[in-house]
Amino acid sequence: MFLIRLKTFIKSLIWHISNGLPKSSKDTIAHRYSLCIVCDSYDSENKQCSECGCNISDKSIFLNKLAWADQKCPLNKW
Numbered sequence: 001m002f003l004i005r006l007k008t009f010i011k012s013l014i015w016h017i018s019n020g021l022p023k024s025s026k027d028t029i030a031h032r033y034s035l036c037i038v039c040d041s042y043d044s045e046n047k048q049c050s051e052c053g054c055n056i057s058d059k060s061i062f063l064n065k066l067a068w069a070d071q072k073c074p075l076n077k078w
Helices: 002-018 026-036
Strands: none
Touching: none
């Protein structure tokens, strides 16, 4: 699972950098977070998505897919 998460993260990071590192607003992060934590694919123990392996947080930090404006949910929920 670690290698899959690493591959997904690197792919997302390259896309994010090539798009100029766009950031999501706090409202967008909160909205995405509210959708993720009720999703069947949310792993509450590890605080990550079991579909893509990304960390899920309501914080506006760099290693948070929800905070990257150019990212999307692998299940098209946001």
